[in-house]
Amino acid sequence: MTTLSKLQNDFTNNIIGYSAIGIILSTCLGAVAIMTTLMHGHTLLQMLFVMITVVFCSLHNASILTVQKPQLIFKLLVASTVVNTLIIVGGMLL
Numbered sequence: 001m002t003t004l005s006k007l008q009n010d011f012t013n014n015i016i017g018y019s020a021i022g023i024i025l026s027t028c029l030g031a032v033a034i035m036t037t038l039m040h041g042h043t044l045l046q047m048l049f050v051m052i053t054v055v056f057c058s059l060h061n062a063s064i065l066t067v068q069k070p071q072l073i074f075k076l077l078v079a080s081t082v083v084n085t086l087i088i089v090g091g092m093l094l
Contacts, residue, residue, distance in 0.1 A: 004078075011077075012070040019064045022077045029084040030057035036091030049087055056080040 011018050030053050037049045060076040 008071065008074050011074045015070045015073070019073065022073070023061055023064060026057045026060045026077065026080045026084075029081060029088070030054070033084040033087040033091070036088050040091065040094055049091075053084055053087055056083045 033053045034050050037046050037053070040046060056076075057080055060073070060080040063073045063076050
């Protein structure tokens with residue numbers, strides 16, 4: 001069993017607690033990603049990155065609020081975390 005499978009299994013078994021932590025993680029990472037993006041100006045490219053961040057964070061939060069399957073919520077949390085982390089790292093490199 002891979003690490004991702006173990007995390008997904010644990011997430012599925014404890015969906016209530018991890019949903020609250022996931023909302024906090026997604027929102028905080030999104031806020032940092034937007035901050036690092038807007039530190040370099042407000043051109044069309046930066047606004048595109050802000051839109052991508054908002055879309056991924058909103059998808060994850062909406063999946064929790066609409067009570068989707070735990071597997072979908074976990075995949076959206078992972079996607080949101082990866083995308084926001086890449087935007088943060090990219091914003092620091094620019």
